[in-house]
Amino acid sequence: MSAPTSRQETAVTGVGLVSPAGLGVPGNWERVLSGAPTAATDPELAGLPVDISCRAAAYRADDHFAPGQAWKLDRVSQLALVAAREAVADAGLDPATWDGARVGVVLGTSMGGMGTLEAEHRKTLEEGPAWISPLVWVMAPVNMIAAYLAIELGARGPNLVTATACASGPTAIGTARQLLAAGACDVVIAGGADAPVTPMTMAGLAQMGALSRRVDDPAAASRPFDTGRDGMVVAEAAGVVVLERLADARARRARVRARVLGYGASADAHHPSAPHPEGEGAERALRAALADAGVGQGEVDHVNAHGSSTPLNDVTEARVLRRVLGERPAVTSTKGVTGHALGAAGAIETVYTVLALEDGLVPPTANLESLDHRIEIDVVAKEARKAPLEVAVSNSFGFGGQNGVLVLGRG
Template sequence: MNMGEPRRVVITGMGLVTSLGENLNPFWEALCAGRSGVGPLTLFDTTEFKVHFGGQVRDWDPVARFGVKEARHLDRFAQFALVASEHAVVDSGIDFSKLPPEQCGVMIGSGIGGLNEFEAQHSIMMQKGPSRISPFTIPKLMVNAGSGQVSIRWGLRGPCSAIATACASATNAIGDAMKLIQCGDADVMITGGSETAITHMGLGGFAALRALSLRNNDPERASRPFDRDRDGFVLSEGAGILIVEAEEIARARGARIYAELLGYGFAGDGYHITAPDEQGRGAARAMKRCLTDARAPVDAVDYINAHGTSTPLGDLAETIAMKTVFGPHASRLQISSTKSQLGHLLGASGGVELIASTLAIHTGVLPPTINLDEPSEGCDLDYIPNVAREARVDRVMSNSFGFGGHNASLLIGRYTPSGRP
């Protein structure tokens, strides 16, 4: 283990699967154009459910992508993780055959894992008995299946793990991957999150919790973070995967570097299993620890990709937390929630949102918070309402706060070979 100055860690590849597509450029264009990926659900009949819409990945054919045999062995969330990781590897230009496999690893988060497989096999068991349960059940539904399948795909034998911290899963996974590289336990990590909770139990469970928006007649306008008329989040699915590596490894192979990972912080609320601390104290601690880890002053942050789920309690608590951490600088921050367009990908959200944060640095465009027509009382910061904004940003924070009181924040910066921005 390297006990000296932490190694610099950079982002060199990105891949995703979302309701707005799975190719970086079309995804980014749609996001900056303010288009919504939310619409009626067609994965199953939602007639008996309170909610009939979500951020569904459409036209997904696992047999066409993996073949009959492999598709049978992969739950939908692992399929997403594999495809997003393949996109990220191609985007990075990395050739794992030229790197020591013991120094290359995987860290992929998921809040729930193989919920599709769990429901399917439970139905078989109840109808036909336990002897008819598939032998692939456990390997498909376990939360670490995504990480395991990705590591097998490239024969990576370095650190391999999975993080399950609800909606903070991907952000915790990326932060942990960053730390492994900083201390020398890995050189390259495939990291991020994948989630496919649009199932009978997922949709019904979140609706029973009264966490979801009920705007069935206007789904594209249902996710409205920080807006006065928000009534809950929109359940979505997808994956966001990044290639992160030690700077010296990336430079040695001539990689394009999108941005640098600068800081990571996380903290617990110790308050309630689903509701956030009303004063955002856990979220504030995560952001403060992130800034401390990055050795960055509060006024160095230009833009925040907010957790911003569109829940009445969560958006206000996050706003309070940002004011607590950033003080007078909070009024100068540029903030947006891409969940207004994508909905909430739960354990995958932090991966997709860090990709959006990275592209904001890389392109000089900040995506908007759509459906923000009338800010709610107390939500009085600059949330980039409805229209994308051109702006140079050098340091960007991405927040993820999950059920159970899990709070995590990442800080990334514009890469400069001579040192931190």
Template structure:
């Protein structure tokens, strides 16, 4: 039992809602949350999936909000939600045995944009002295630890869009190794910056449906043309099962398996045969002592890019011997939150187990005939499920797979 790791709390902020309950309802209604974004005005791609109504000053106070950046704001909010959901406080845990591991892909490009602008114009005195501290990628984990008084290992994982999933895997291993009793783990990212929108567009990775943003992110659809930048955060409380039971914490799910693998192929393109995805899923199944037939539902990485979606679909078809279980792809609704995406998927997978339902994939109107998968669309699918596989991939050939089980 000391090696069994439970999830006892969920904190979640997505374009579908500012918390876990609202996000779940927002995903289940089947709509997409992309919209024209004034932050990106004048750029070739001027839309994103933002967190509407998120006011860090109201949540964190004016002083803390002013000295930290948006990816830190979201991490702090999600961590506070998760700690409350878990019933975690100073009286129930030894702070030296509680760690923080968060995934962040690119840290705060917004601060860089502002500082570089002043450098180019020679207005050096207008560069904030807080720029360095605001923009370091480890500041999300550092600020969460400081805010909650957590003195265990404090780590940041940066594996592009697999970072949130890798953070959960590393957190699980810290607990299983005996280094921690509890770890707050997940990811936080805001892709809504002018530099990110320009760079990804120049790479050809973004959808260019500026006239109809809501239909832009189309996982596994025949007419997909790229992903939609988004922001979001998810923090889960991972905890040794016996420790959770001793303090009577709610056990939402178990982290049954984790696998990570590299493509060793290309900086941005997936391996054409999905070598890294295959190895990560296989490692997770082995770690969980499960077979493909034990998986009841797959949360796909599927970003809505022409190449990436097809590679992932073929891998799933091959691993599950032509009969994969039901698949959903959240990015059709809430876009791609980069380093946070894998943690968001994991949090929603836990909610799927709690509700015994699979949320639909938004904007899948005409399934690509080359994608031979049973994809949930239009409405949630109610079905008994015990085990969920969540896939994540990122630039640099990073791949991560998590297997979550009902307790």
């Protein structure tokens, strides 16, 4: 085991994805680079005011779990496990041989096992308490997504779940980095998962006006930074990274896919759902992440923006980026393709940022046809842009005014 090193020496050695853009990293990246949206009419939402979503359509539980296993896991835990398996394999690690006491798990989520809770609540009302599953409280609680990863992978180190709304993924990765720096772990499986496309979740978000009403043209509904945006499209997804101290990764000759250089977090302390009108909290998080990374404002080449396709967020975020980073970075929002995966959004976008740095490619912002005139940043649209990328930022902002920003560097 290496002695704890500086916080800036954290390596990403493995990545895993399950999202509406595909099953596995290669398929995801191809779809995101194509700019082809995934939103579609969702039969399970029939009769609701908004019946469109971004499902992980390529995922089939029976392809990944033994008979009789999947039904014991909420969908959110299933997605997390599949993404984590890919990430660990990509890192070249074998849970059968590692020292599990030195392996931690930190995952973010917003909703946890909401599908299980809704289904069991319906049983309570319609059939009575005798029909409730005895597994409900080992399926639905938010901690269980990390617990099931630990059980499968034999990860006996710190086991945590972060719940900072749509900033949950970066919060998890930032926390994992701190565990490595403190010497509490040698490997941390980090990221986020959410499976929030359920009737109650969708009805509530529709009632508060957060969802796009473009139900007659679902593919065009998620349109970050576009003049015609009218709300987000909810998605399900999981994104996982394997983090190690850079010295340890190099000692075992691992492929270093990227480095986590900095992390910043803040609270708006302003409103339960609306961002601060001047983006003060988001700006504090961004500046803190840059300071933590030791990166100057003019050194950022690319930003994977939160870009939620909501009227308030996109303008506020763009103004923050212009104030702090100027016009230089090539900005994208991959939510035009994937929709908004809530607590998993920042995690899958971290993986997309790793891939952008690796390939020197900035994905296009899908459905961006007419840039809002108030947005004065370089937003990539229409097609992927080839560019030399050394340093990138991934932004995530959530309900409650919770903000998380990561600064990543090439491996």
